Amino acid sequence: MSNTRFAVAVHVLTVISLDETRPISSQLIASSVGTNAALIRRLLISLNDAKITSSERGASGGVRLARPASSITLFDVWRAVDEEGQLFRVHPTSNPQCPVGRNIEGLLGGVLSSTQCMVEAVLGKVTIRDLVAKVEIAG
Amino acid sequence: MSNTRFAVAVHVLTVISLDETRPISSQLIASSVGTNAALIRRLLISLNDAKITSSERGASGGVRLARPASSITLFDVWRAVDEEGQLFRVHPTSNPQCPVGRNIEGLLGGVLSSTQCMVEAVLGKVTIRDLVAKVEIAG
DNA sequence: TAATAAGTAATCATAATGGTTACAAATACA
DNA sequence: TGTATTTGTAACCATTATGATTACTTATTA
Numbered sequence: 001m002s003n004t005r006f007a008v009a010v011h012v013l014t015v016i017s018l019d020e021t022r023p024i025s026s027q028l029i030a031s032s033v034g035t036n037a038a039l040i041r042r043l044l045i046s047l048n049d050a051k052i053t054s055s056e057r058g059a060s061g062g063v064r065l066a067r068p069a070s071s072i073t074l075f076d077v078w079r080a081v082d083e084e085g086q087l088f089r090v091h092p093t094s095n096p097q098c099p100v101g102r103n104i105e106g107l108l109g110g111v112l113s114s115t116q117c118m119v120e121a122v123l124g125k126v127t128i129r130d131l132v133a134k135v136e137i138a139g
Numbered sequence: 140m141s142n143t144r145f146a147v148a149v150h151v152l153t154v155i156s157l158d159e160t161r162p163i164s165s166q167l168i169a170s171s172v173g174t175n176a177a178l179i180r181r182l183l184i185s186l187n188d189a190k191i192t193s194s195e196r197g198a199s200g201g202v203r204l205a206r207p208a209s210s211i212t213l214f215d216v217w218r219a220v221d222e223e224g225q226l227f228r229v230h231p232t233s234n235p236q237c238p239v240g241r242n243i244e245g246l247l248g249g250v251l252s253s254t255q256c257m258v259e260a261v262l263g264k265v266t267i268r269d270l271v272a273k274v275e276i277a278g
Numbered sequence: 279t280a281a282t283a284a285g286t287a288a289t290c291a292t293a294a295t296g297g298t299t300a301c302a303a304a305t306a307c308a
Numbered sequence: 309t310g311t312a313t314t315t316g317t318a319a320c321c322a323t324t325a326t327g328a329t330t331a332c333t334t335a336t337t338a
Contacts, residue, residue, distance in 0.1 A: 002141040002223075002325080003295060004230040007247055011230070014239045014246070025314065032240045034232030036297065041315065058305020059313040074250060084141075087226055087258070091143040091150070091327095093173030100153045101171045103277050107153070107270045108146055111213060111261065118257040119226070122250065131246045138242050141294080142326060164283065175328065180284060197336020198282040230296095 008033055009043055009081045010074060010131065016053065017069045017132045023055075023062030043081060050080035069132055075123035087119060088112050147172055148182060148220045149213060149270065155192065156208045156271045162194075162201030182220060189219035208271055214262035226258060227251045 015032050016024050026037040026044065033040065044063055047053040054066040065072070079085055090108055094101035154171050155163050165176040165183065172179065183202055186192040193205040204211070218224055229247055233240035 002228060004228050005295095006227060007229040007243070010247060011233065011239060011243050014243070015237070018239065023314095027314085032234050032237040033230065034234050034240065035230075036299095037314090038299080038317085039297070041317085045316080055315060056305080057303075057313095057315045059311095060306060061304085061314045063315090088145060089141060089143050090146040091172065091174075094150065095171050095173050098154070098171040099274050099278055100150060100157065101173065103274055104146070104150050104153070106277070107273055108149060111265050115258045115261045118261055119254045122254045122257055126250050134246055135238050135242055138245070139238055144326095162283095166283080175330095176283090177286085177330080178328070180286085184285080194284060195336080196282095196284045196334075198280095199337060200283050200335085202284085 003082075005043060005081045006078050008035075008040075009047060009077050010128070012040065012043065012047070013052070013065070013069075013072065013077065013128045014131050014135060016063060016065055017128055018135065020065065020069075023060070023064045025062045029063075046081045047077075050076065052076060052080055065128075068129070070127050070129035072128045073124045074126045074128075075120050077128075078120075078123055087115060142221075144182060144220045145217050147174075147179075148186060148216050149267070151179065151182065151186070152191070152204070152208075152211065152216065152267045153270050153274060155202060155204055156267055157274065159204065159208075162199070162203050164201045168202075185220045186216075189215065191215060191219055204267075207268070209266050209268035211267045212263045213265045213267075214259050216267075217259075217262055226254060 011033050012029050015029050026040040030037045030040045044053060044055060048055055048063075048066075051066050052072055053063050055061070055063045088108070090105055090112075094104050096102045100107075150172050151168050154168050165179040169176040169179045183192060183194060187194055187202075187205075190205050191211055192202050194200070194202045227247070229244055229251075233243050235241045239246075
């Protein structure tokens with residue numbers, strides 16, 4: 001990971017959740033995130049596809065949560081917006097003539113999938129609702 | 140993380156560990172990793188600095204482990220070669236006028252440092268010796 | 279002295295990332 | 309029906325990250 005899509009997506013969802021009475025425009029979200037609306041709309045494509053949000057076109061349109069904030073975990077969000085969803089990358093250039101080069105992927109595979117699972121478990125325990133609650137307290 | 144420095148470093152250390160009787164040249168390592176020697180030498184700067192390896196110049200020089208393979212964890216390696224050492228990045232553009240923008244870093248901070256700890260714990264449990272043993276079995 | 283190997287600077291190509299503009303299509307509402 | 313609003317989306321740009329490569333200096337061995 002070295003992009004901020006996950007953090008931005010969480011930000012977006014938190015903003016949306018603060019007022020569930022109406023759809024929120026990408027422009028409003030963008031001004032909270034500190035970027036521009038087109039970028040937010042691009043990110044929303046992933047969230048819409050994952051059925052986490054749903055967008056409405058036209059005047060008084062915008063985006064809403066597609067399901068309760070309490071049912072959306074950070075893991076859901078991560079999976080939705082991060083195509084790779086991989087914490088670590090292994091170089092694809094290893095020399096198969098060498099016993100290490102031939103096995104490096106398998107050697108690291110176990111550890112890396114363990115870390116992957118741990119992270120998914122942690123992210124799976126926190127929901128957007130939890131974050132919204134903190135914002136409401138912090139103000 | 141989206142670079143392969145960690146995986147390459149583990150690869151390098153495993154190669155070195157397979158023959159501890161002599162220093163291994165960056166050229167030999169490079170041919171196993173599938174890259175060139177200068178890049179390996181650059182990576183070795185970090186491992187040398189962390190006292191994980193030590194290099195010897197000149198004819199019949201090369202690089203050796205600076206301490207037993209059984210004492211080098213993957214966490215040590217990660218910390219040595221990955222400056223950031225951060226799994227997730229948060230966008231730095233948030234609007235402080237917005238309650239979400241103002242708090243997003245704190246909101247995510249807790250979760251992200253949890254995942255960070257989990258990962259460090261998992262990586263801390265596997266040593267280079269463990270990986271070498273697997274190579275010796277797998278061949 | 280010749281050969282070898284690390285240290286390191288400089289440069290390049292490619293890809294990833296994020297920012298920006300622009301416009302068509304859809305929708306609400308006067 | 310017409311106008312304003314908003315998403316969907318393409319196109320493009322700038323910057324940075326990443327990895328590859330060359331080349332040279334310094335150190336060391338034999």
